[in-house]
Amino acid sequence: MTKGLLNRAAMAATLAAWTLAGAPAVAASAPAADRPVSVRYVFDWPVADFAIVPIAVGQAKGFYRAHGLDVRVILPPDAQTTARMLASGEGDIGFEGATDVVFAANIALPITSIASYSQHNSWCLIGRPGEPINAADLAGRTIGTFTDSWTGAMMRFVLQHAAARAGSVRQIITQVDNIPLLLAGRIDLATNVAAYGVAAALEQTGRMPELACGDAIGVPDIPVWSFTASPAWLARHGDTARAWLAATNEAIGWSVEHPAEAAVIFTRAFPESGSAAFNIAGWRYLSHAMSGTGGYLAQTERQWTILSRALRATGQISTLPPASTYFTNAYIPG
Structure with a gap:
């Protein structure tokens, strides 16, 4: 895809870089009660595109602030860096292809999916x-x-x-x-x-x-992208992860209900992303894939089983661990 999901060799290089740097020492956040907690959101691509619409809306409409958060979007230097940035403590929550999560588990890179970005395979x-x-x-x-x-x-x-x-x-x-x-x-x-x-x-x-x-065309209806984080960060910042997903859930809902306005908000925040017309058309179409039978953010063992088996069958991964290896629903709002 244009989004540039990682291939197996690139993921292996990411693991090597993380290993050389050493596992991060994650410090617990202890902000003042009236000061929002900073969250570094690492995108999967060095150029912003309309997949960031809900995050931009969450910032502009105050959804994150209402949950005590200050979210900063980080564009990585290339499409092969997001997982390493999370694993090394250079980012907190990431946006990555579901296949990248499976690759990470295959080489023991410490990344897990905390929610699905969308609910359908578009x-x-x-x-x-x-x-x-x-x-x-x-x-x-x-x-x-x-x-x-x-x-x-x-x-x-x-x-x-x-x-x-x-x-x-x-x-x-x-x-x-x-x-x-x-x-x-x-x-x-x-x-x-x-x-x-x-x-x-x-x-x-x-x-x-x-x-x-x-x-x-015979493709399974499973989510394309995930919100991700490292287990080390989650262990110390579980409440922040829950607050971020709760705010993001609200921002997605607003963006789906107001697709044109949401895309304009994003375009103003990221003018290099293209014209407002381009982003409105793209987000309007993508917004139809955001909700499923479980609402927004939901993820299941079924989706991860289908995906991991497909990657194993094509020789892209060497092992097939339980589907629960790839994800956790512990931080999704009830």
């Missing part, structure tokens, strides 16, 4: 406007993909669903964005979380792209 095959996608017949098609682990896991499901051999589908790896290649006719289909493809296509053509998602 990763899709994306086609040019007006050209419907036949997901059952992909043989001979050229598909723009990325090197991230989420794309690798989802493409396995797609090819199984289409009964296509990997070699019969030409996968063109792109590093930044595959929508321009799609719209220029250089590839037949693109892959990404749909919101990014929708926003890009609307901005460039004024038309909705064709989408094939979920059951139509």
